[in-house]
Amino acid sequence: MRLGLLQLTATDDPEANLSHIIRHLDVAVTQGAEFVLTPEVSNCLSFNRAHQKTVLRPEARDPTLAALTAKAAEHGIWLLIGSLALRTADPEGRLANRSFLIDPAGRITARYDKIHMFDVTVSETETFRESAGYRPGTRATLAETAWGKVGMSICYDLRFPTLYRRLAQAGASFLTVPAAFTATTGAAHWEVLLRARAIETGSFVIAPGQTGQHQVTEEQVLRTHGHSMVVAPWGEVLLDAGTEPGAYCVDIDPTEVARTRARIPSVTAEPGWDGP
Secondary structure, eight states: OEEEEEEBOOOSOHHHHHHHHHHHHHHHHHTTOSEEEOOTTSSOOOOOHHHHHHHOOBGGGOHHHHHHHHHHHHHTOEEEEEEEEEBOOOTTOOBEEEEEEEOTTSOEEEEEEOOSOOEEEEETTEEEEGGGTBOOOOOOEEEEETTEEEEEOOGGGGGOHHHHHHHHHTTEEEEEOOBOOBHHHIIIIIHHHHHHHHHHHTOEEEEOBBEEEEEOSSSOEEEEEOOOEEEOTTSOEEEEOTTSOEEEEEEOOTTHHHHHHHHSOGGGOOOSOOOO
């Protein structure tokens, strides 16, 4: 199984972002990728709510989604659109942060809305309130592919291990973590958390990321960590894309999941305590 991870420096212009996605996707396919994945908010990285309302569309009319489902069918590949920022019918006007799994016929086979909102105060100069602009999802998503089941997540979900344990217990062999991890938190926690989720569940963790500097408002620049990664079930880092945008491919062996879980069957073990 050959994976292709697209590492992007998205702007607040969906049309420009789409052109970069397609260019990198085509490169990944020429390198033999059978399953291509993009990062979180691939279509528009912006904190400007007025701008978002101007350029974003509902799922049924989103041009990025339409173009990428067509590209999946053109190339006959599986495609995980890490997430798109989409308008919704939310009464407060909040957006959806939604991941899509596309099959080789260009059909949407699964959707996942990010559950855990990035509402944090990293420092005096870095405060984020994702829930002010996005509505949280309420359901975990498990999806079938040609190689096994995929458990879908997005970015900040990574800090909540129970989600991944339940996805693995439900049959997921692959855990997807498309992200726009900040440079500050990414440098400290990105790799160790990805490896922990892989080791805890005996799963492949596949994490395409945003990278570089993004002008998210007229005054604010967001710096994202990059380092898109693929981690094996035993915890080895099979791919670290560094910080340059582009397409990065790696081969994995899905049978490693069963072998790893047979060696250390912790994902199937029941807890031996009743709690405090």
